[in-house]
Amino acid sequence: MLKPRMIEEKMLILLRQGKISKWFSGIGQEAISVGVTASLLKEEYILPMHRNLGVFTGRDIPLYRLFSQWQGKESGFTKGRDRSFHFGTQEFNIVGMISHLGPQLGVADGIALAHKLRNEQNVCAVFTGEGATSEGDFHEALNVASVWELPVIFCVENNGYGLSTPTSEQFRCENIADKGIGYGMESHIIDGNNILEVYTKVSELAEDIRNNPRPVLLEFKTFRMRGHEEASGTKYVPQELMDTWALKDPLSNYRNFLKNEGLLSEEEDDKLKLLIKAEIESHLQKAFAEEPVEADESRELDDVYQSFKDEVVEAGSEKENIRLIDAISQGLKQSMERYDNLVIMGQDVAEYGGVFKITEGFVEAFGRERVRNTPICESAIVSASMGLSINKCKAVMEMQFADFVSSGFNPIVNYLAKVHYRWDENADVVIRMPCGAGVQAGPFHSQTNEAWFTKTPGLKVVYPAFPADAKGLLISAINDPNPVLFFEHKALYRSVYGDVPTNYYTLPIGKASLLREGNDITIISYGAGVHWALETLDNNPDINADLIDLRSLQPLDTEAIYRSVRKTGKAIILQEDTMFGGIASDISALIMENCFEHLDAAVKRVASMDTPVPFSKALEDQFLPKGRFEKELKDLLEY
Incomplete structure (x- = not known):
């Protein structure tokens, strides 16, 4: 806890000196980040927020890399493209947040699902604040985790305020942990300022979840002693509340406990401070000495998508005359046979076969683990698809109708589209989009909304008109590690026939x-x-x-x-x-x-x-x- 505290104190000085641009303080909340991180195995994923510096130091990330990240330099994790804690790193099994807080809860679901599919006894921990529990993504992610019995620890840091809005204006239940009842989920309230309680309880739960996979909701009671970010200040907080929580400081109280127990002397405490101070200073100098990032237009453009050269698989001579809908189903099925880590998700896609019957018979062929019915929660399933990709799986999500994508718009355009540009992570996700008019389905089942996504750098958009194209392009989209919106016109599903090669083959995306x-x-x-x-x-x-x-x-x-x-x-x-x-x-x-x-x-x-x-x-x-x-x-x- 001492290291992140001392780093923060240094950062506040650098902020006043204009050497960093912004800071989100976690002073007073270190016990949660440090305790949870210490409770998990190094290979288990943690999804922190911007107040969880203790997660990054707890995973032993070299400090100069953190300092370079905050200065927008090359040795950071985003090549100067994002700031503060908006980054992830597979090297340290950390997946950073985006400013739209909710989606990362669903990402944790996807990561945990991948572990469960591989029968790995791993836990995934994801952080959020009490303010973000008001978002629909919170409800969706917890509901999915509960229904699918995913090994996720949902860590809610209840620090009293969402920026300046107090909890009394965020929710009416007494405790956030009470929400667990609605999801059929185990939940606990933990003193977030007591490192021993945090570490002991989370360690016990993590070990139990590894052997008995299920989600658990943890509410950590704590307090934010600084502003939401430093420019916000804390004038909206009553002084008596600040004074009360100052007495509960997790670092000073634990230091006193250790001294009273004879486990820490003044000399040892001073030595620790000197060692950490020296480490901070040396790593700061290394970061300061690094040259600023140079603007390189070609590199910027090249990094929007993950570079990828699809294996060219030629179409065979054997063909059959089938409908567009049959060709899509065939491409999906042959891809499922090729990739045992490919998961199909969507409303009614399992035994029912989807509302258009494209996945009919897939459960019998591939099992319900890989062909998954989802609750009605587009945002959480898009996010879960992202989590599957992070944890070495492929995902195909079916939007029941392209119109419904508006309910999952945020994670598509702000997470999937930007993740490779931000920290070199791929989004190996295909979202199937049954679309189009001409079938008298009205305003909510007839849109062809491709322009919502062609505008967004980082997304690929495919829109075939013929059966043979649909099959080959869908296979290529699934091969592609970048996110692809795959539009399928409903009026063409059963009206357009064509000669389609029966073998598994690819067609190049981006060729008319x-x-x-x-x-x-x-x-x-x-x-x-x-x-x-x-x-x-x-x-x-x-x-x-x-x-x-x-x-x-x-x-x-x-x-x-x-x-x-x-x-x-x-x-x-x-x-x-x-x-x-x-x-x-x-x-x-x-x-x-x-x-x-x-x-x-x-x-x-x-x-x-x-x-x-x-x-x-x-x-x-x-x-x-x-x-x-x-x-x-x-x-x-x-x-």
Whole structure:
């Protein structure tokens, strides 16, 4: 406890000197971080918060690396891309937080699930504060852990305030531990300022959980003696409360206990302080001496995704004529056979086979451990998928409908997308997205919301239109260690047939397909739009057009687009998504910027109306761009 306390005191001085930019103090809470870390095995994962310096020192991370991290230097853990404790390290089995606190609770679920699938007797500990227990992710993660009997220790540091909001304005139950009852979960209240109580209780529980896997909720009663971060101050805290908790300081009380028991002398105490002070100073000098990170544009761009060269597996000559839905199921099944660490998760995906029956029969083939029904909690399952990836598994999550992804949006765009850029961790996760209109499903089951994700660096977005493409691209997406949103148009599931190779094969993500060749105009589309364009061309055999099926929206095959437009001189982009902010807008801008001198007319976009997706057939037909595309195409040809 002394080391993190002394580091913090030094950091507060450096903060005032302007040598670090921000500090979140854990002074007064060291017993929790130190006690929990000491109770776990070195190979067991800990997911700390920004007030848990004792976790990092307890895992013996060289101090200069921590100091370099806080100064944004190369020897830190994020190459200067993130600050303070927003990092993880597989070397020390620590997974750091993101500012959106809740998702890491679900990540712990995924890590623990991987241990359980491999029959490893390991515990995972995850920290959060009492304020974050108000987030939906807290409920979702605890519920999943309980239902799946995952070996997770949920450590809630109840320090009285979420920034300035007191617990009386956060929840109405007497204790956070009381919430465990609602999850059928064992829970305990621990004096978070008593290192002996923390270490003894957590050690006993950890050993028991290793042999009897289950989640446990621990509420550590403690207090934050500094501001939420130093700029916040503590003026909102009554002075008598500060005085009361000052008497409960875990470090001074334990020091007095050791001295009274004859286990620590003044000389030994002084010697410890001198040794730690010398260690801090020498490591600080090493960190200060390190040159600042140099901006390198190519490295920044290269690190958004994990570099990956997929094994090329050629399609075989044996084929069968099957539907899009069958091809997706086949790709999933063959991937499950290839990877015994691949887990499929989603609502009703087990015995029921998913609402579209894509995983029907998978439980019989692979077992319920690997084909898992989930509670209705998209955010926690996205986060659990991330945890599986961290702990050496692959995950495919089925969003029952792409519309429901809004309930899991945060961990996708803020965790999965950024994790490799931040600390070189991969997110080996595929999220299947049944999407699209044309089936009269109304506003909440019909969206094609790919543009929500093509905007976000770090995500890959795939959107096939044909069965053979769907199978090969899904297999490649599962092979890819980066997070992939895999869009599957519901109206195409059972209406589109194609000859699909029966073997396991891959197709490259980021390569478009040229379906028709012509010299007069370039048509660019994807998903259902490709079939609308094909129908239009079939009905107008005099139109001489290149038809590009993008197949992948991120990465985007810009070279295929530019090559065609430079040949034809005209371009029209057809998307099912609504017009404003859709990917057609970016493609149009890219063409204007890179092919302007080759254009004979302005680039044309054709998209759905800027309304929610309506239910009735007449309104839905009006909403979709299919009926307007032919006129827009002919108008552009005649320009």
